[in-house]
Amino acid sequence: MDKPKIATASLAGCFGCHMSLLDIDERILKLVELVDFDKSPINDIKEFTGQCLVGLIEGGCCNEENVRVLRDFRKHCDILISVGDCAITGGIPAMRNGIPLEECMNEAYLSGPTVYNPNKIIPNDKEIPLILNKVFPCHEVVKIDYYLPGCPPSADTLWEALVALLNNKPLDLPYELIKYD
Amino acid sequence: MSKSLEQVIKDICEECGKDRARLMDVVNAVQKEFGAVSSQAMDLIAKELDIHRVEVESVVSFYAFLSPETKGEVVIRLCNDIVDKMRGVDSVAKAFEQELGIGMGETTADGKITLEYTPCIGMCDQAPAALINDMVFTYLSSDKAREIVKELKKHNDPKKIFARSGDGNNAHALVRSMVHNGVRKKGPVIFAQREENGGLKKALSMSPVEVIHEVKNARLRGRGGAGFPTGMKWEFTRAADGDKKYVICNADEGEPGTFKDRVILTEQYELLFEGMTIGGYAIGSDEGILYLRAEYAYLYPFLQEMLKQRREKGLLGKDISGKTGINFDIRIQLGAGAYICGEETSLISSCEGLRGDPKTRPPFPAQKGYSGSPTTVNNVETFCCVARIIEKGAAWFTEIGSQGSPGTKLLSVSGDCASPGVYELPFGVTVKDLLQEVGAEDVRAVLVGGPSGQFIGPEMFDKTICYDDIPTGGAVVVFGRDRDILKTASEYMEFFVEESCGYCTPCRVGNVLMKQRLDDIIAGKGEPADLDYLQELGETTKLGSRCGLGQTSPNPILSTIKNFRPDYEKLFKENEEGMNPTFDIKSALSDGEGIAGRKSVIYTE
Numbered sequence: 167m168d169k170p171k172i173a174t175a176s177l178a179g180c181f182g183c184h185m186s187l188l189d190i191d192e193r194i195l196k197l198v199e200l201v202d203f204d205k206s207p208i209n210d211i212k213e214f215t216g217q218c219l220v221g222l223i224e225g226g227c228c229n230e231e232n233v234r235v236l237r238d239f240r241k242h243c244d245i246l247i248s249v250g251d252c253a254i255t256g257g258i259p260a261m262r263n264g265i266p267l268e269e270c271m272n273e274a275y276l277s278g279p280t281v282y283n284p285n286k287i288i289p290n291d292k293e294i295p296l297i298l299n300k301v302f303p304c305h306e307v308v309k310i311d312y313y314l315p316g317c318p319p320s321a322d323t324l325w326e327a328l329v330a331l332l333n334n335k336p337l338d339l340p341y342e343l344i345k346y347d
Numbered sequence: 348m349s350k351s352l353e354q355v356i357k358d359i360c361e362e363c364g365k366d367r368a369r370l371m372d373v374v375n376a377v378q379k380e381f382g383a384v385s386s387q388a389m390d391l392i393a394k395e396l397d398i399h400r401v402e403v404e405s406v407v408s409f410y411a412f413l414s415p416e417t418k419g420e421v422v423i424r425l426c427n428d429i430v431d432k433m434r435g436v437d438s439v440a441k442a443f444e445q446e447l448g449i450g451m452g453e454t455t456a457d458g459k460i461t462l463e464y465t466p467c468i469g470m471c472d473q474a475p476a477a478l479i480n481d482m483v484f485t486y487l488s489s490d491k492a493r494e495i496v497k498e499l500k501k502h503n504d505p506k507k508i509f510a511r512s513g514d515g516n517n518a519h520a521l522v523r524s525m526v527h528n529g530v531r532k533k534g535p536v537i538f539a540q541r542e543e544n545g546g547l548k549k550a551l552s553m554s555p556v557e558v559i560h561e562v563k564n565a566r567l568r569g570r571g572g573a574g575f576p577t578g579m580k581w582e583f584t585r586a587a588d589g590d591k592k593y594v595i596c597n598a599d600e601g602e603p604g605t606f607k608d609r610v611i612l613t614e615q616y617e618l619l620f621e622g623m624t625i626g627g628y629a630i631g632s633d634e635g636i637l638y639l640r641a642e643y644a645y646l647y648p649f650l651q652e653m654l655k656q657r658r659e660k661g662l663l664g665k666d667i668s669g670k671t672g673i674n675f676d677i678r679i680q681l682g683a684g685a686y687i688c689g690e691e692t693s694l695i696s697s698c699e700g701l702r703g704d705p706k707t708r709p710p711f712p713a714q715k716g717y718s719g720s721p722t723t724v725n726n727v728e729t730f731c732c733v734a735r736i737i738e739k740g741a742a743w744f745t746e747i748g749s750q751g752s753p754g755t756k757l758l759s760v761s762g763d764c765a766s767p768g769v770y771e772l773p774f775g776v777t778v779k780d781l782l783q784e785v786g787a788e789d790v791r792a793v794l795v796g797g798p799s800g801q802f803i804g805p806e807m808f809d810k811t812i813c814y815d816d817i818p819t820g821g822a823v824v825v826f827g828r829d830r831d832i833l834k835t836a837s838e839y840m841e842f843f844v845e846e847s848c849g850y851c852t853p854c855r856v857g858n859v860l861m862k863q864r865l866d867d868i869i870a871g872k873g874e875p876a877d878l879d880y881l882q883e884l885g886e887t888t889k890l891g892s893r894c895g896l897g898q899t900s901p902n903p904i905l906s907t908i909k910n911f912r913p914d915y916e917k918l919f920k921e922n923e924e925g926m927n928p929t930f931d932i933k934s935a936l937s938d939g940e941g942i943a944g945r946k947s948v949i950y951t952e
Contacts, residue, residue, distance in 0.1 A: 296939040
């Protein structure tokens with residue numbers, strides 16, 4: 167029987183959750199015995215090659231490309247997991263949500279105290295995805311099946327969660343893995 | 348001008364004995380005098396009372412009837428409770444807006460008239476209603492609204508628009524109110540013929556412990572809604588350590604759809620004062636406070652006078668009824684428009700001159716209440732019951748009503764029925780019989796106990812109104828065949844969102860989230876899993892809130908999920924794609940497209 171497939175993506179995140187996934191260290195060898203990786207920055211597969219069992223999403227949605235990718239994941243993954251605080255709540259990027267978009271852009275590219283931009287250009291190439299009015303947590307865009315909080319969730323948390331899921335066992339994380347201060 | 352402000356504030360503070368605990372009275376007086384408690388006024392009050400400015404500011408910002416910005420000389424507060432909406436308050440609002448040329452929450456350019464909405468003012472049986480300054484205007488229509496504005500434009504004095512007094516004491520010179528009592532059914536306890544002060548006389552011939560014993564034997568439970576045994580509460584308060592003890596009457600009747608206390612305060616105030624005095628005697632207290640909601644301020648001068656008369660008759664003050672050493676007096680504390688102050692610990696905070704924040708329990712007020720002293724807080728109706736129990740005996744009382752809930756209950760009935768008003772009925776009456784009594788036909792739902800109670804449907808109309816079956820603080824709102832129950836639930840959630848004090852996160856945030864999800868469902872963007880979400884969030888909010896507001900605010904949603912589930916289910920659509928139907932990519936992109944000056948190529952309609 168084919169191994170189940172897993173896919174990952176980083177949307178409006180910092181890749182910290184992916185780094186945390188790599189922190190499983192040598193257990194990554196066990197992981198490739200358990201699963202095949204489909205679309206993921208880890209193997210640089212750009213588009214889905216088929217249906218996956220699990221999709222891990224890091225980061226929320228700050229632009230139209232994030233929405234497209236997330237919806238693509240929803241279509242291709244049986245189980246979709248929001249990994250980390252940005253995916254679950256919008257996180258740091260969502261700090262802009264209380265400020266009008268135009269003000270944010272001006273602060274970032276024109277008037278911020280450390281900005282050097284003599285030609286007063288706000289990047290606007292047609293290749294650049296359009297930005298959303300605010301940053302959305304993933305579950306406000308598609309249905310999410312599970313949430314793994316943490317900034318980032320530790321490697322052990324990710325490992326335990328994946329192993330439990332792949333073996334169809336209930337997930338019982340020890341206290342150390344779900345306390346955040 | 349600023350000198351006069353300084354002088355006026357000085358006078359007001361002095362009148363209140365420069366007592367920090369009387370801050371509510373101070374700010375209420377300043378608001379009345381100047382139409383605002385301005386920044387400068389707050390500084391002056393803080394100076395006079397020797398407290399920090401922030402203490403004044405936190406009070407001013409908390410209560411709806413206080414404002415740092417100057418309001419018009421006349422403030423029109425139109426009640427936008429559900430029942431008023433059912434009775435066409437929207438057209439009244441439109442008429443006010445058109446005639447005044449301003450929107451809700453605005454003041455006319457000449458600074459004369461402010462127009463705003465306010466939640467339930469306790470006039471649901473004569474809705475739509477409005478408070479214009481302290482005066483209550485009932486049975487409003489768009490024509491009446493236009494008429495009122497025309498008159499106000501002439502002289503800006505609501506008192507001159509007075510039409511005709513209501514019945515009973517509403518016509519009393521000190522009340523002069525257009526409110527009608529609307530007592531539809533008199534029962535044997537509250538609205539019966541009785542011997543004046545018979546209860547008090549008898550109580551004073553008994554020992555305080557015997558009085559409490561009698562109340563316990565009558566198995567009297569609190570009439571405000573929670574139903575705590577009154578005798579037990581008094582026993583705790585009596586037994587608690589402390590030289591000074593307090594009796595507080597909760598007349599902050601804010602639960603939307605409740606107006607029974609209004610009628611007691613107008614007609615049976617003697618019975619209430621009698622009950623409070625008995626309470627003072629029983630627990631060993633010489634001071635009572637009647638916390639009167641600001642919406643009933645029109646009764647304030649009248650009640651003050653009635654207290655004065657009781658003092659003159661020797662029924663209040665020193666050596667009551669000639670009994671040496673038995674002292675008790677009552678002062679009235681006026682609120683300033685906050686639903687939460689109906690919660691007993693918030694009410695105590697408010698009496699102490701603080702924001703109406705609930706306190707953490709334990710310690711319960713019986714141990715540490717008003718200014719740290721043992722305090723009993725009881726409902727208006729409860730005190731009335733006590734006076735009758737002592738007068739007629741516990742055995743008489745327990746014969747009325749049902750086994751677990753002796754006595755009668757005042758029910759404030761409003762909504763889709765022929766005869767809205769106050770009904771005194773024995774506990775144990777079925778909903779069906781009640782509906783027949785009030786002339787309600789073709790009923791789709793009944794909200795028993797107000798929004799913090801529950802919505803019930805016809806299949807539950809055989810149930811009885813009592814503590815063991817369907818408990819209520821007295822509000823009964825009837826909804827006819829064509830009413831949209833979910834929209835109603837959403838409106839009530841809006842009320843709780845507004846009235847939450849914000850201390851407990853589950854209440855402050857949970858109510859908002861629940862309302863949002865409910866509105867999504869109403870807009871056709873819901874799915875079956877939303878019900879689990881609402882259920883869980885509702886239970887979390889109940890569990891994680893420290894006072895009765897958060898512990899009951901999810902009820903409009905939880906009780907409709909339980910009793911009106913098909914109403915939700917028919918709004919759900921199939922959603923196999925796993926997309927969240929509430930997310931609208933086009934509107935999420937609107938600003939981004941505008942700033943970039945190009946349209947999305949991924950999402951082209």
